[in-house]
Amino acid sequence: MDKIYLDYNASTPLAPEVIEAMKPLLEDFYGNPSALHWAGKPVKELLQKAREQVADLIGCSPREIIFTSGGSEANNLALKGFYFKNQHKGKHIITTKIEHPAIMNPCKFLERIGAKVTYLDVDQYGKVSLEEIKKSITTETILISIMHSNNETGTLQPIKEIGELAEEHGFDFHTDASQSVGKVPVNVNELKVDMLTIAGHKLYAPKGIGALYIREGIQLEPIIHGAGHEFGVRAGTENTLLAVGLGKACEIAKHFVADHSLKDLTNYFWNQLKEAFGDQVVLNGHLEDRLPNTLNVSFVGRVGQDLLDGIPQLAASTGSACHAGSVELSPVLKEMGVPVEVGMGAIRFSLGRFTTKDEIDEVVGALKGIV
Incomplete structure (x- = not known):
């Protein structure tokens, strides 16, 4: 990869x-x-x-x-x-x-x-x-x-x-x-x-x-x-x-800004994650009223940083911070009322102008191998 x-x-x-x-x-x-x-x-x-x-x-x-x-x-x-x-x-x-x-x-x-x-x-x-x-x-x-x-x-x-x-x-x-x-x-x-x-x-x-x-x-x-x-x-x-x-x-x-291809690619990513992980993956934020490139998801019961550590070739961000074995949610997820067991598995994937469908498929495959 x-x-x-x-x-x-x-x-x-x-x-x-x-x-x-x-x-x-x-x-x-x-x-x-x-x-x-x-x-x-x-x-x-x-x-x-x-x-x-x-x-x-x-x-x-x-x-x-x-x-x-x-x-x-x-x-x-x-x-x-x-x-x-x-x-x-x-x-x-x-x-x-x-x-x-x-x-x-x-x-x-x-x-x-x-x-x-x-x-x-x-x-x-x-x-x-x-x-x-x-x-x-x-x-x-x-x-x-x-x-x-x-x-x-x-x-x-x-x-x-x-x-x-x-x-x-x-x-x-x-x-x-x-x-x-x-x-x-x-x-x-x-x-x-x-x-x-x-x-x-x-x-x-x-x-x-x-x-x-x-x-x-x-x-x-x-x-x-x-x-x-x-x-x-x-x-x-x-x-x-x-x-x-x-x-x-x-x-x-x-x-x-008038091009919907990035939104389509982000939606494709979300659908692939749902298909692969079902109820194990949860969307954080609004399903429709959100940026066309942003997908913040939680892998329930997992720690987001642990998942990213398992895919060192992937650059993405987590929604929590790990301190001496404990996990602290980001202030944003905390204020949204996201439970700790959900929020601790949060990863923010933000796509861009140079993201490809093949890259999304690779990331989903790599996450399958870990989760």
């Missing part, structure tokens, strides 16, 4: 088109994009083109795109930047208990300096309830931040409905769409979001580059202070090389 990569939600390889787009910047285009001379102007043009490509994918103006060092920085800018600038309006933020640490930890930090944060429960599928959101709204609420899709289970949240709720009650809405952009159609106006996070290495662009969509009129305090780069929101000379890579990745993503 050759090496098989089914951990695309952790990180993606660079798309060939992205590599080609970046190559010229490794030898030329070394000027500072803020410079007004011959070396700076073409670099600024490349940066602007990249901004337009990102904006085009999510349906916004290029001026509403801020380049960051990745999804974590974008989330920190959205939460901290918004709170620092708008706390005079109120100090209450709403989020969920299954957010990525890049949301949870900034929220905990803000709590230490005076913010009030409500962490909402989710149901057995990992979905948040609109009714619970309504109940948590106060006169102090200024922001809600809920991920578009869960990185572990792939479950999609009712973002449009949450956006309508935020609009109705007069507070702003941020969504971490790191896992969604490039996998499913994302349009900021249709989703009614005010800020949206993009992570480059989740959609075949390099690591170390991301973006934050900020709807025109939203005021943020920079968390990196310096000169007036990125419309005064994020100081630091722009990394044009990586921005060009992200731009190209967003351009080609437009052709993939």
Whole structure:
């Protein structure tokens, strides 16, 4: 069995088109994009083109795109930047208990300096309830931040409905769409979001580059202070090389979000697992409302890491951590109410653009040999 990569939600390889787009910047285009001379102007043009490509994918103006060092920085800018600038309006933020640490930890930090944060429960599928959101709204609420899709289970949240709720009650809405952009159609106006996070290495662009969509009129305090780069929101000379890579990745993503072949392959994988293991295998997350590439399954009564250790050629992730003989479920599975005997056998298989049917068949065969 050759090496098989089914951990695309952790990180993606660079798309060939992205590599080609970046190559010229490794030898030329070394000027500072803020410079007004011959070396700076073409670099600024490349940066602007990249901004337009990102904006085009999510349906916004290029001026509403801020380049960051990745999804974590974008989330920190959205939460901290918004709170620092708008706390005079109120100090209450709403989020969920299954957010990525890049949301949870900034929220905990803000709590230490005076913010009030409500962490909402989710149901057995990992979905948040609109009714619970309504109940948590106060006169102090200024922001809600809920991920578009869960990185572990792939479950999609009712973002449009949450956006309508935020609009109705007069507070702003941020969504971490790191896992969604490039996998499913994302349009900021249709989703009614005010800020949206993009992570480059989740959609075949390099690591170390991301973006934050900020709807025109939203005021943020920079968390990196310096000169007036990125419309005064994020100081630091722009990394044009990586921005060009992200731009190209967003351009080609437009052709993939409408393609159902990856969803078909993921469904084929799930059907093969059910056929092979019957009641021994359980799906974690929502059967329909989830990312087209994500399959989080539990092998009941087994330990996920033990299964993966038995197939060293396979790259995938587990939903639990082993400590001195005991198994601790991931916070996401725990909040979904997954029993320990089920959750301890969780494995997240995340497929990608380069996954083949033969690879899926090989993985199912290897799992049969172990389970």
